[in-house]
């Protein structure tokens with residue numbers, strides 16, 4: 001089985017650097033005790049902690065097992081973009097991955113497919129690996145058409161090679177834990193949607209995200225058709241996240 005990818009999307013958590021360091025120390029200690037790690041871990045903290053997490057990863061053992069990811073990227077590499085963080089700034093902090101088009105940005109911050117497309121190009125221009133989030137807001141009768149259109153517009157103007165260099169996170173919005181009444185998708189349901197993604201991006205790595213926790217992580221990670229998981233809320237619940245790492249290591 002190829003190495004699974006675990007993305008920890010900390011979102012706007014935790015509240016302090018001290019808490020961020022506690023999470024990292026716990027992960028470090030846990031990974032140290034593992035004989036065999038058949039997964040890669042990407043930690044995506046809020047921008048404000050990137051520099052410190054980067055230092056931790058470059059100066060500790062954890063850096064041998066974990067990579068650094070950002071949660072967003074500016075449209076352009078420089079210029080008047082108040083409040084934004086550019087691709088060159090991220091690359092300068094040893095950031096290797098960047099989440100693009102997360103549904104919380106698409107729906108709460110009104111990021112259109114066109115904006116997501118420009119950010120995607122910004123990441124690729126700066127040799128950052130994009131983790132591109134796609135997913136329907138509701139599972140209506142025509143949700144697959146919605147997904148196809150979202151993917152076409154998000155990836156517009158990219159060569160097939162550039163498209164395949166991206167990691168895709170299929171995250172149905174209704175399954176994300178911050179959505180009221182959220183329930184995880186079933187592995188079969190997620191597989192069905194991923195087939196739509198595969199039609200357009202046959203070679204890309206495709207992950208599932210949406211209410212992954214220690215109880216359901218195995219159901220998704222053990223499937224050959226899923227390249228990994230994107231974990232939100234559970235990635236900052238330390239004990240739970242360590243259980244997910246144990247599950248990934250035992251696959």
Ligand code: PGA
Pocket residue numbers: 009171175176177178209210211212230231232233234
């Ligand atoms: P969740 O979040 O695991 O808390 O549902 C996933 C995500 O939003 O990336």
